[in-house]
Amino acid sequence: MTTEESILNKIQILITNHFSTPEMAFNFFDENNDHKLTKSEIVKLLKEAEISGFIRGIVSSKLIEGYDKNGDELIDWQEFKAAIAKIKKSDS
Template sequence: MSTKETILKKIEILITNHFNTPEDAFAFFDKDGDKKLSKDEIKSLLKQAEISGFIRGIVTTKLIEGYDKNNDELISWEEFKAAIDEISK
C-alpha cells in the first residue's frame, strides 16, 4: 500500500469510526463554521487520523493541491466529498 493509500485509509477509518456521516466529520473539523476546511482544520483532521506530525504539513499541502478545485487554498464540502468518494472506491 502506498503512503497516499495508507493516509487515505486512516482518514476513512477516522470518519467511519467516529462520525455517523462524512457531513458530520466535515462539520466537526470546520471549527469556524465557514463551510470550508483551512490548513489548520485539515491538520486537526490528520492529527485525529493519527497521521504523524512529521508529515502532517506535507500531507495537508498535498491534499489541498489534489482536491482544491477552485484554488482558494481551502477545502469546501464538495471538494471534501470528492476526496471521500475517492477513498470509498
C-alpha cells in the same frame, strides 16, 4: 500499501469510527463554521486520524493541492466529498 493509500485508509477509519456521516466529520473539523476547511483544520483532522506529526503539514498541502478545484486554498464540502469518494473507491 503506498503512503497515500495508508493515509487515505486512516482518514476513512477516522470518519467511519467517529462520525455517522462524512458531512458530520466535515462540520466537526470546520471549527470556524465557514463551510470550508483551512490547512490548520485539515492538520487537526490528520492528527485525529493518527497521521504522523512529521508529515501532517505536507499531507495537508497535498490534499489542498489535489482537491481544491476553485483555487481558494481551502477545501469546501463539495471538494471534501470528492476526496471521500476517492477514499471509498480506493478501498474497493
